[in-house]
Amino acid sequence: MDSSVIIGPAALPALAEFLYRPAVSRVFVLADSNTARLCLPLLEPHLPANYCLIEMPAGEEYKTLGSCDAVWGQLTAQRADRHAVLVNLGGGVVTDLGGFAAALYKRGIRFVQVPTTLLAQVDASVGGKTGVDFQGFKNQLGVFQAPSAVFVEPRFLQTLDPRQLKSGYAEVIKHWLIADADAFNKHRRLGWLTEDWTDIIQESVALKQRIVAQDPLEAGPRKLLNFGHTVGHALESYLLLQPGREALHGEAVAAGLVCESWLSVQRGLLSPEELDKIETFVFSIYDKLNFVLMETTAIAEFALQDKKNSGATINCTLLNGIGNGVFDQSVTVAEIAESLRYYHRL
Ligand SMILES: NC(=O)c1ccc[n+]([C@@H]2O[C@H](COP(=O)([O-])OP(=O)(O)OC[C@H]3O[C@@H](n4cnc5c(N)ncnc54)[C@H](O)[C@@H]3O)[C@@H](O)[C@H]2O)c1
Numbered sequence: 001m002d003s004s005v006i007i008g009p010a011a012l013p014a015l016a017e018f019l020y021r022p023a024v025s026r027v028f029v030l031a032d033s034n035t036a037r038l039c040l041p042l043l044e045p046h047l048p049a050n051y052c053l054i055e056m057p058a059g060e061e062y063k064t065l066g067s068c069d070a071v072w073g074q075l076t077a078q079r080a081d082r083h084a085v086l087v088n089l090g091g092g093v094v095t096d097l098g099g100f101a102a103a104l105y106k107r108g109i110r111f112v113q114v115p116t117t118l119l120a121q122v123d124a125s126v127g128g129k130t131g132v133d134f135q136g137f138k139n140q141l142g143v144f145q146a147p148s149a150v151f152v153e154p155r156f157l158q159t160l161d162p163r164q165l166k167s168g169y170a171e172v173i174k175h176w177l178i179a180d181a182d183a184f185n186k187h188r189r190l191g192w193l194t195e196d197w198t199d200i201i202q203e204s205v206a207l208k209q210r211i212v213a214q215d216p217l218e219a220g221p222r223k224l225l226n227f228g229h230t231v232g233h234a235l236e237s238y239l240l241l242q243p244g245r246e247a248l249h250g251e252a253v254a255a256g257l258v259c260e261s262w263l264s265v266q267r268g269l270l271s272p273e274e275l276d277k278i279e280t281f282v283f284s285i286y287d288k289l290n291f292v293l294m295e296t297t298a299i300a301e302f303a304l305q306d307k308k309n310s311g312a313t314i315n316c317t318l319l320n321g322i323g324n325g326v327f328d329q330s331v332t333v334a335e336i337a338e339s340l341r342y343y344h345r346l
Pocket residue numbers: 032033034035038039058059060063090091092093094096116117118119120123124125126127128129130138139156157158159160161164167168171249250
């Protein structure tokens with residue numbers, strides 16, 4: 001499942017080397033309306049002249065089978081064969097959807113990820129989870145399919161707005177909380193903003209790759225990477241259904257980190273002092289998500305569709321101390337709703 005990940009100035013030249021091989025019949029680039037405008041100019045010198053651009057609208061609401069249908073339609077119209085390569089240029093929406101579309105077209109063509117958001121550079125482009133949302137549930141349809149390679153150019157982040165940078169940083173905090181207490185403590189003192197993201201990207205990718213290598217199909221330890229997501233996805237899905245209230249994936253995950261850390265305290269796994277450190281850091285970066293107490297059960301019920309569940313049991317990843325995630329901790333809808341009420345009161 002692991003693919004090579006090339007980070008830094010060598011990334012785009014390495015992509016060109018990959019694409020110019022005779023084994024590649026045709027190059028297709030999938031971009032959204034923003035990355036086609038803002039990121040394609042940096043990529044274009046590294047593409048063959050006859051590449052074909054497939055553009056989709058930007059945003060989570062387009063991470064659907066309908067958008068896949070449009071991608072498959074264009075590949076078919078252009079008579080893309082099995083030796084074609086799809087280059088996914090964008091954030092996690094484009095890399096998840098493009099990977100899924102490539103994995104199904106003619107039973108699978110190769111794809112490479114060129115992530116352009118912090119979130120996709122530290123997390124979404126790595127590890128082979130691909131998919132789309134369905135009937136309001138996050139990533140309900142998907143496959144595990146590794147890209148041929150991942151090419152990470154941090155210069156793409158220069159056009160990204162601070163809200164999106166913060167969203168990606170939530171996945172970085174998640175990585176530290178499950179597996180690197182020293183980095184968490186160092187960065188909570190330094191603050192979140194930095195001029196150069198390269199080191200943080202390299203360290204986060206290495207941490208994620210270590211976990212994915214142990215358990216590519218998420219039968220066990222990979223569930224650690226889902227910390228913050230039982231509650232985070234519930235919040236994201238609930239708010240996505242209500243136009244004007246949407247939260248970015250990382251914003252919902254940041255709230256999920258707080259709620260699931262609180263659940264860890266209730267289980268006696270995390271100390272109240274550690275919870276306080278996590279909350280202080282999270283709220284130094286993110287505004288609180290907006291929901292009312294009456295909504296907490298309806299939000300929590302979304303966790304009944306979480307992919308880590310077995311039957312009616314909701315299996316959550318919790319923290320056994322900062323830097324030490326533990327998976328398969330069963331929680332109830334009522335406990336999740338209580339964690340949301342705790343978050344709401346903060
Ligand atoms: N597969 C995985 O392991 C994994 C991991 C984490 C998240 N995800 C998924 O990733 C998605 C979120 O990804 P995201 O936060 O990148 O969102 P996104 O793909 O929607 O990108 C965010 C916004 O930034 C714009 N954009 C992208 N790059 C830009 C750039 N360089 N400059 C200016 N604008 C740019 C996009 O057009 C979009 O409007 C969610 O669907 C989530 O479920 C997947």
